[in-house]
Amino acid sequence: MAKARGLVEILFDTCKGCELCVNACPFNVLQLSDQVNAKGYHPSMMVNPESCTGCASCAMVCPDSVITVYRVK
Amino acid sequence: METVIEKTNVNVDIEALRKEIIKEENIVFKKTIGLTDNPLSYCPGCGHGVVHRLIGEVCEEMEIIQDVIAIAPVGCSVFAYDFFNLDTQSAAHGRAPAVATGVKRTMPDKYVFTYQGDGDLAAIGTGETIHAANRGENITIIFINNGIYGMTGGQMAPTTLLNMKSSTSPYGREMDVHGYPLNITDMIAPLRGVCYATRQSVHTPANVRKAKAAIKKAFEYQKLKKGLSIVEIMSNCNSGWKMTPVQSNKWMEENMLENFPLGDIKVPQDK
Numbered sequence A: 001m002a003k004a005r006g007l008v009e010i011l012f013d014t015c016k017g018c019e020l021c022v023n024a025c026p027f028n029v030l031q032l033s034d035q036v037n038a039k040g041y042h043p044s045m046m047v048n049p050e051s052c053t054g055c056a057s058c059a060m061v062c063p064d065s066v067i068t069v070y071r072v073k
Numbered sequence B: 001m002e003t004v005i006e007k008t009n010v011n012v013d014i015e016a017l018r019k020e021i022i023k024e025e026n027i028v029f030k031k032t033i034g035l036t037d038n039p040l041s042y043c044p045g046c047g048h049g050v051v052h053r054l055i056g057e058v059c060e061e062m063e064i065i066q067d068v069i070a071i072a073p074v075g076c077s078v079f080a081y082d083f084f085n086l087d088t089q090s091a092a093h094g095r096a097p098a099v100a101t102g103v104k105r106t107m108p109d110k111y112v113f114t115y116q117g118d119g120d121l122a123a124i125g126t127g128e129t130i131h132a133a134n135r136g137e138n139i140t141i142i143f144i145n146n147g148i149y150g151m152t153g154g155q156m157a158p159t160t161l162l163n164m165k166s167s168t169s170p171y172g173r174e175m176d177v178h179g180y181p182l183n184i185t186d187m188i189a190p191l192r193g194v195c196y197a198t199r200q201s202v203h204t205p206a207n208v209r210k211a212k213a214a215i216k217k218a219f220e221y222q223k224l225k226k227g228l229s230i231v232e233i234m235s236n237c238n239s240g241w242k243m244t245p246v247q248s249n250k251w252m253e254e255n256m257l258e259n260f261p262l263g264d265i266k267v268p269q270d271k
């Protein structure tokens, strides 16, 4: 069976860089950015987008609802 | 809306991936309309935000956003009215179940729930909690247990674990001086007015999904007029515990869940 393919979009300036999504992702897709956002946090971003399955584990633990998850069905 | 995907593996054509996958019809998760667009005032990684989202999602899925009245507490979630896209009434510290009683009795067709921390519900509001439960008020209590007074600077709460450090128990909670941690959900579950009592948590994706199902069940029992339902949700207060959010969720799993085991404590007996 082909692996499900997904991507996430993360709101740059609303993310508080708590790192819970980075820790929750089973495929190490996410990491905190080196950039600093308007709030002064390092927001989360995709570093391995091709590994994303769109499982939404990251969005489940995100307290600030900054992640939108896409999956090709 | 701003988004970011600025650094990726060198051999991946991210733009092609985005073009193929980022489409309206491929969305499997997005922010619920049960919450407003206001940024949450909580510390990064705080479980309050996750629980807010779950309540919003349940109200959206049950199509009851117009029919819900939230009662907000005193504590970090005192501004909940800014975040829920729901009618909300704030209550004095610990008095949310009393306010919810009045609101529900005057508007019995509304879904009425309180949102309370452990300082609010299990310390100053113990009396209101027990008597609303004993009267079998047809309301839902969402109880966020982070073992500490978050808002005021991490003081010991009735729920603080033995040996757990807080700003008012700097050497750890001692049984001889402070007594045992209070497990109030188990305490009120046997009351005949309580139809549903459960303890959940939001520290992993799987637990978040279970917690959402429990909130939904509680609202459904309220619709069926079964009595008071209480959903306790174990949550981190990473600032008060002086840990990173990731550390705090791990610490919770390793320490809190032994004292506050997850699962249903009471479910309605169908006649």
Ligand SMILES: Cc1ncc(C[n+]2csc(CCOP(=O)(O)OP(=O)(O)O)c2C)c(N)n1
Residues within 6 Å of the ligand: B074, B075, B076, B077, B093, B116, B117, B118, B119, B120, B121, B124, B144, B146, B148, B149, B150, B151, B152, B157, B237
């Ligand atoms: C009558 C009264 N007493 C005390 C306070 C101070 N106070 C504000 S929040 C709080 C405790 C909140 O803790 P908790 O309910 O656990 O919520 P959290 O902030 O951890 O989410 C206290 C004691 C108050 N606001 N009003």
Ligand code: SF4
Residues within 6 Å of the ligand: A006, A007, A008, A024, A025, A026, A027, A028, A029, A030, A051, A052, A053, A054, A055, A056, A057, A058, A059, A069
């Ligand atoms: S959707 Fe799943 S695979 Fe993709 S980034 Fe989130 S947790 Fe990782």
Ligand code: SF4
Residues within 6 Å of the ligand: B041, B042, B043, B046, B047, B048, B076, B146, B150, B151, B236, B237, B238, B239, B240
């Ligand atoms: S003080 Fe604790 S409970 Fe309050 S917002 Fe911060 S982490 Fe959450």
